[in-house]
Amino acid sequence: MRTRKWIFIPFAIAALLLLVGGLVMTLWNAILPDLLAVKRINFWQATGLLVLCRILLGGWGGRGGGGGGWKGRMHNRRPPTPEERQRLKALWRERCRTHRNGNGPEV
Numbered sequence: 001m002r003t004r005k006w007i008f009i010p011f012a013i014a015a016l017l018l019l020v021g022g023l024v025m026t027l028w029n030a031i032l033p034d035l036l037a038v039k040r041i042n043f044w045q046a047t048g049l050l051v052l053c054r055i056l057l058g059g060w061g062g063r064g065g066g067g068g069g070w071k072g073r074m075h076n077r078r079p080p081t082p083e084e085r086q087r088l089k090a091l092w093r094e095r096c097r098t099h100r101n102g103n104g105p106e107v
Helices: 002-036 043-057 069-076 082-100
Strands: none
Touching: 002 043
16 A cells, blocks of 8 residues: 555646646746836746746755755854954965955955
8 A cells, every 4th residue: 555655646747747837937927027127938838937936046945955955054153263264264264364465365
C-alpha cells in the first residue's frame, strides 16, 4: 500500500505545474499587455518564466531545516560587544577614508 502512494507524486507535481503556469499566464495576459505594452504569452512561456524566476530568485517559499540560510544566522547571532563595535567602526572609517582619497582597491 505504501508504494501506491508514491505513484501519485509525479501527477501531483504535474498538476501543480499546470496550475501555477496557467496562473502566471493568466495574470501576465490580464495585466501587463495593457499596462506596459508587452506581448501576450502562452502557457509554455509562462512556465519558462516561472522556472527562470525560480533559478534567479531562489525558492518557492519556505525552506525546511529550520533556521538555515542567512536569515537564520542573522536571527541567532548575538549583538557585538562594545570593543567589537569600536573595532568595526575604525575598520569602516579606514575603508571610507581610502576610498574617498582614491586609494581604494582595483576592481
